[in-house]
Amino acid sequence: MDAAPSKPTDSFFLRHEFLIRRLHSLCGLIPVGLYMVIHLLANASIVNGVESFQNIVYQIHSLGKALVVVEWVFIFLPILFHALLGFVFIYYSKNNLSNYPYRGNYRYVAQRISGMIAFVFIFAHVLHLNGLIHADWFRESIADAIGIAQFRPYNAASTAANALHNPLVMFFYLVGMLACVFHFANGLWTMGITWGVWVTPKAQDLASKICLGIGVLVSIIGISALFGFWQVDVDKAKKREIEMYEQRSKDGSIYADEHKLSQPLRKSGAGGK
Amino acid sequence: MIKDAYGHSVKSFQVRVQRQDAPGAAPYWQTFNVEYEPDMNVISVLQKIATMSRTSTGKETTPVAWDCGCLEEVCGSCTMVINGRVRQSCSALVDRLLEDNPREITLQPMSKFPVVRDLVVDRSRMFRNLQRVKAWVPVDGYADMGAGPRQSRGEQETAYPLSECMTCGCCLEACPQFLKVELERKPNESDAEYKQRCGEAYDTEFLGPQAISQAVLFNAHPTGKMMAGDRLDALAGPGGIQVCGNAQNCVAVCPKHIPLTTSIGRAGRAVTIHKIKQIFGGS
Ligand code: SF4
Ligand code: SF4
Ligand code: FES
Numbered sequence: 001m002d003a004a005p006s007k008p009t010d011s012f013f014l015r016h017e018f019l020i021r022r023l024h025s026l027c028g029l030i031p032v033g034l035y036m037v038i039h040l041l042a043n044a045s046i047v048n049g050v051e052s053f054q055n056i057v058y059q060i061h062s063l064g065k066a067l068v069v070v071e072w073v074f075i076f077l078p079i080l081f082h083a084l085l086g087f088v089f090i091y092y093s094k095n096n097l098s099n100y101p102y103r104g105n106y107r108y109v110a111q112r113i114s115g116m117i118a119f120v121f122i123f124a125h126v127l128h129l130n131g132l133i134h135a136d137w138f139r140e141s142i143a144d145a146i147g148i149a150q151f152r153p154y155n156a157a158s159t160a161a162n163a164l165h166n167p168l169v170m171f172f173y174l175v176g177m178l179a180c181v182f183h184f185a186n187g188l189w190t191m192g193i194t195w196g197v198w199v200t201p202k203a204q205d206l207a208s209k210i211c212l213g214i215g216v217l218v219s220i221i222g223i224s225a226l227f228g229f230w231q232v233d234v235d236k237a238k239k240r241e242i243e244m245y246e247q248r249s250k251d252g253s254i255y256a257d258e259h260k261l262s263q264p265l266r267k268s269g270a271g272g273k
Numbered sequence: 274m275i276k277d278a279y280g281h282s283v284k285s286f287q288v289r290v291q292r293q294d295a296p297g298a299a300p301y302w303q304t305f306n307v308e309y310e311p312d313m314n315v316i317s318v319l320q321k322i323a324t325m326s327r328t329s330t331g332k333e334t335t336p337v338a339w340d341c342g343c344l345e346e347v348c349g350s351c352t353m354v355i356n357g358r359v360r361q362s363c364s365a366l367v368d369r370l371l372e373d374n375p376r377e378i379t380l381q382p383m384s385k386f387p388v389v390r391d392l393v394v395d396r397s398r399m400f401r402n403l404q405r406v407k408a409w410v411p412v413d414g415y416a417d418m419g420a421g422p423r424q425s426r427g428e429q430e431t432a433y434p435l436s437e438c439m440t441c442g443c444c445l446e447a448c449p450q451f452l453k454v455e456l457e458r459k460p461n462e463s464d465a466e467y468k469q470r471c472g473e474a475y476d477t478e479f480l481g482p483q484a485i486s487q488a489v490l491f492n493a494h495p496t497g498k499m500m501a502g503d504r505l506d507a508l509a510g511p512g513g514i515q516v517c518g519n520a521q522n523c524v525a526v527c528p529k530h531i532p533l534t535t536s537i538g539r540a541g542r543a544v545t546i547h548k549i550k551q552i553f554g555g556s
Binding site for chain 2: 194
């Protein structure tokens with residue numbers, strides 16, 4: 001890149017501003033946006049029943065120890081990169097919606113607000129269900145006490161549903177999820193302009209409609225997932241999950257790991273058996 | 274005759290002006306009472322204010338400074354923020370403005386450029402940005418080189434609207450991604466040194482839709498094309514097209530109805546391809 005008009009005295013960010021901003025843009029779609037769609041689809045399987053959802057979680061957890069690496073490399077770090085840089089960009093912009101209340105300007109502001117909501121939501125959501133630290137001492141001493149890290153992959157539906165069975169929590173998830181979906185769908189549209197996929201106003205209008213369609217579709221998937229969890233009978237689900245666990249760990253189709261259950265089987269008496 | 278909200282005809286109206294005595298000085302507001310006449314524009318209002326040089330409370334004051342040139346919306350020099358919205362003051366008709374608010378008109382300098390005095394701003398950054406993207410056709414001598422390459426009808430039709438830009442700054446004023454850059458002058462600094470320092474500060478900040486669109490215009494020109502690579506490098510450089518946040522305010526406020534977001538889309542596409550070639554093709 002010999003002809004680049006930046007000077008060696010410029011900061012690292014300035015010298016690579018183009019690549020950093022484009023990487024930020026790309027990151028929003030791959031892997032972050034794509035992951036979100038897959039995540040919501042997987043969650044929506046709860047509509048089909050506890051078993052369907054549990055089976056998908058088994059599949060994900062068949063990665064075993066590699067799962068943590070995949071989570072960090074393809075999910076957490078890209079989200080952090082996209083979000084933290086996003087905050088820097090918001091800081092260096094000057095919103096003027098009150099003087100110029102145009103549609104594009106509303107979308108511009110909404111994109112930034114939804115991004116901030118999405119960040120808060122995702123952070124809370126990851127802590128609430130995943131918890132990031134999977135060590136026993138952390139769970140026993142801190143997590144359980146303050147109600148974080150509640151998800152157990154081998155009691156997938158029951159722990160998720162239990163964590164969501166509170167109208168306030170549910171509302172928070174609904175708002176957060178919709179903010180994420182809006183940010184994704186609208187971001188897809190602006191990304192197409194940024195990269196030069198849709199150029200003319202006519203093409204941008206068409207693309208806008210398609211992105212709206214995608215947004216509505218993904219929202220429906222997300223709402224179905226939340227609705228599905230709301231309807232789960234936690235105790236029944238737990239029983240069924242333990243049956244599944246006993247059977248599948250015996251036939252060797254999943255890794256036996258009692259840390260991934262709500263309680264170790266011995267203590268709980270395997271659900272009263 | 275214009276009527277106010279109660280059906281009374283308007284005999285006079287107030288003009289609130291955001292004033293500033295010198296670069297970097299604190300801005301302050303003054304109100305002037307202007308007698309109504311039909312068919313005034315904001316420039317004629319400012320002329321009346323200059324002859325009065327007296328605020329609405331009767332206090333004597335310096336005349337408000339402003340800039341203008343063509344008086345027909347082609348030079349861009351009279352651009353200011355009128356009732357909160359950026360536009361040319363020569364084409365801002367008082368009758369229309371009073372329809373929105375029969376009592377008052379507010380005038381402010383553009384907020385994205387350094388104020389020279391009152392409503393006069395320093396728009397040199399826009400011209401510096403044109404230099405950054407080499408917004409010209411390269412001709413390096415006086416020798417007659419014969420007729421240039423022909424431009425098709427279609428090319429002319431896409432180029433013409435872009436060539437109408439009058440460097441007024443409306444698009445930059447309304448762009449949420451374009452931020453003001455103003456350097457304080459050091460004691461004993463010469464004009465040239467100060468200008469140099471400002472230019473360097475401008476060079477890493479956002480180009481804005483005006484310069485991006487001009488880069489697109491000259492990259493489409495048969496002779497201008499010869500420097501297309503340089504322009505794309507400038508567009509991908511610090512403060513380049515990547516800073517655009519797609520708010521599309523620029524296209525909404527441009528008084529020349531220049532399809533700025535189409536230019537941004539075209540430039541975005543060209544830069545994407547150019548960069549991929551540069552990174553993977555080593556060119
Ligand atoms: S589209 Fe880009 S250049 Fe135009 S106003 Fe929005 S951010 Fe500024
Ligand atoms: S593009 Fe339009 S708004 Fe921007 S400087 Fe040119 S004429 Fe003015
Ligand atoms: S005086 Fe030239 S545009 Fe207003």
